[in-house]
Amino acid sequence: MLLKSAKDNGVDDLQMMEGSQAMEMEPELRCLKALLSPSTGIVDSHSFMLSLLADAENLGATISYNTAVISGRVGDEGIELHISESKELENHSIGSPVLPQIVLLPKLLINAAGLSAIPLAKRLDGLAQAFVPPAYYARGCYFTLSQTKSPFSHLIYPLPEDGGIGVHVTLDLNGLVKFGPDVEWLDGKMDDMSCFLNRFDYSVNPTRCSGFYSVIRKYFPNLKDCSLEPGYSGIRPKLSGPGQRPSDFVIQGEDVHSIPGLVNLFGIESPGLTSSLAIGEHIVSRYNNT
Numbered sequence: 367m368l369l370k371s372a373k374d375n376g377v378d379d380l381q382m383m384e385g386s387q388a389m390e391m392e393p394e395l396r397c398l399k400a401l402l403s404p405s406t407g408i409v410d411s412h413s414f415m416l417s418l419l420a421d422a423e424n425l426g427a428t429i430s431y432n433t434a435v436i437s438g439r440v441g442d443e444g445i446e447l448h449i450s451e452s453k454e455l456e457n458h459s460i461g462s463p464v465l466p467q468i469v470l471l472p473k474l475l476i477n478a479a480g481l482s483a484i485p486l487a488k489r490l491d492g493l494a495q496a497f498v499p500p501a502y503y504a505r506g507c508y509f510t511l512s513q514t515k516s517p518f519s520h521l522i523y524p525l526p527e528d529g530g531i532g533v534h535v536t537l538d539l540n541g542l543v544k545f546g547p548d549v550e551w552l553d554g555k556m557d558d559m560s561c562f563l564n565r566f567d568y569s570v571n572p573t574r575c576s577g578f579y580s581v582i583r584k585y586f587p588n589l590k591d592c593s594l595e596p597g598y599s600g601i602r603p604k605l606s607g608p609g610q611r612p613s614d615f616v617i618q619g620e621d622v623h624s625i626p627g628l629v630n631l632f633g634i635e636s637p638g639l640t641s642s643l644a645i646g647e648h649i650v651s652r653y654n655n656t
Contacts, residue, residue, distance in 0.1 A: 368380075368401060368525075369382060369401060377403075377405075379403070379404050379405055380401050380402065380403055381401065381402040381404070382399065382400075382401060383399065383400045383401070383402050384399060385397045385398045385399055385400065387400075388400035388402070391519075391520070392518055392519065392520060392522070394517040394518060394586055394588055395518070395522060395585055395586065396584075396585055396586070396587055397585055406521060408521070408536075408537060408538065408539065410539055411639060414639075418642075430449075432451060432452045432453065433449060433450070433451060433452060434449070434450055434451075434452050434455055434559075434562045434563070435447055435448070435449055435479070435486060435562075436448050436449070436450050436455070436464050436466060436489070436559070436562065437464075437466070437486075437489040437490070437491070438475075438486075438489065438490045438491070439490065439491035439492050440490065440491065440492025440493065440625055440628075441492070443471065444471060444472075444473070444626070444627060445471070445472055445475050445490075445625070445627055445628060446469055446470070446471060447469065447470040447471075447472060447475065448466035448468075448469055449466055449467060449468040449469070449470060450464060450465075450466055450467050450468075451467060452562075452563060454467065455559050455562065455563055456563070458559045460557050460559075464559065472627065473627055474627050474629070474653070474654065475627055475628050475629070476629045476631070476649060477628070477629065477630045477631060478631045478634070480603055480634065481503065481561060481564070481566065481601060481603045482558075482561050482562050482564075483603065483630065483631060483632055483634070484498060484499065484500075484501040484603070484632060485501070485558045485561050485562070486558075486562075487630055487632075488558075489558060490628075492625065493623060493625060493628070494623065497618065497622060497623045497630075498630075498632075499605050499616065499632055499633070500605075500607075501603065501604075501605075502551070502603075502604040502605065502606065502607040503551070503552040503566070503601055503602070503603065503604065504529050504530065504549050504550065504551050504552065504601070504602045504604055505550045505552055505566075505567070505568075505599055505600070505601050505602075506530060506546060506547025506548055506549060506550070506599060506600055506601075506602060507546055507547060507548055507550070507570045507571070507574050507596075507597070507598075507599045508536070508544045508545065508546030508547055508570075508597035508598055508599065509544070509545050509546060509570075509575055509578055509594040509595060509596060509597050510542060510543065510544050510545075510594070510595050510596075510597040511542075511543035511544070511545065511593060511594065512592075512593050512594070512595050513543075513590075513593060516537060516541055516543045517543070517586065517588070518535050518537070518543070518586075519537075520535075521534065521535055521536060521537060522534060522535035522585060522586075523535075524581075524584065524585055526612075527549065528549065528608065528609060529549040529551065529604070529608060529612075530547060530548070530549040530602075531636070532581075533545055533546055533547070533548055533578060533581045533582060534546070535586075544597055545578055545582055545594065546578075546597065547599070547600065548574060548577065548578065548581075550574070551607070551608050552566075552601070566601050568598070568599050568600070568601065569599070570596040570597065570598060570599050572596050575594050575596070578594055579591070579594070600636075602635035602636060603632075603633060603634065603635055604633060604635055605632060605633035613633055614633075615631070615632070615633055615634055615638070615641070615645070616630070616631070616632040616633055617629065617630075617631055617645065617648065617649065618630040618631075618632065619652065619653045620653070629649055629653050631645070
């Protein structure tokens with residue numbers, strides 16, 4: 367299925383391998399079969415984002431930090447965006463209205479708010495709620511390998527699991543080995559303002575480590591006890607919940623919701639960072655009519 371999906375999406379260099387071939391390349395690996403992806407690589411994500419920031423500012427973009435888009439409306443003149451400083455939301459009481467400090471009238475609005483994209487769309491008066499999918503959140507924790515030498519020279523992925531791509535081996539540019547992410551479904555009851563302020567819990571519970579050992583040893587049986595240390599976590603904005611079929615990204619423009627100048631990006635979880643340039647090119651080519 368993975369091989370067919372890759373070919374359907376233009377990835378033509380995947381190679382099916384017998385387990386013996388894969389284990390010859392990676393002696394610490396244990397498997398029956400494998401897919402080799404020669405064109406897979408790693409990037410420095412922080413440097414990548416700084417480069418995008420520099421390109422944007424060099425082309426005249428202004429980044430408004432410590433600022434939240436709290437709501438909006440679709441009126442006769444187009445889209446209105448209601449803006450507030452983040453500090454004004456810090457002491458906000460749930461249920462009480464938040465008055466905007468600034469109202470913007472954009473010609474093109476791209477809602478790429480990640481974890482907040484769906485809550486923000488729900489607060490856009492004039493956008494039919496039938497076009498706003500339900501939101502699910504899943505926290506994924508990573509644990510680092512304490513030994514200095516990496517047992518692998520490739521990224522190693524198990525088969526996908528419910529809600530994620532499985533606890534896999536990640537190598538960074540410094541040679542650090544990380545395993546993750548697992549899948550921990552969150553209850554999703556956070557209020558909109560807390561969501562806009564990114565008050566999600568990113569802590570890594572050390573006790574989750576116990577579940578990592580058995581999963582990792584399915585393909586790395588020589589993993590030693592007490593060799594994993596808490597790393598970091600991320601939270602994925604998902605469009606499908608526990609036990610449901612995985613959903614693809616949703617890029618939603620006027621052709622879907624009939625609102626000129628509005629593009630919603632929903633469910634841009636991993637591999638959203640990898641796909642970001644392609645997503646940007648798609649939006650510019652399809653929706654940039656201003």
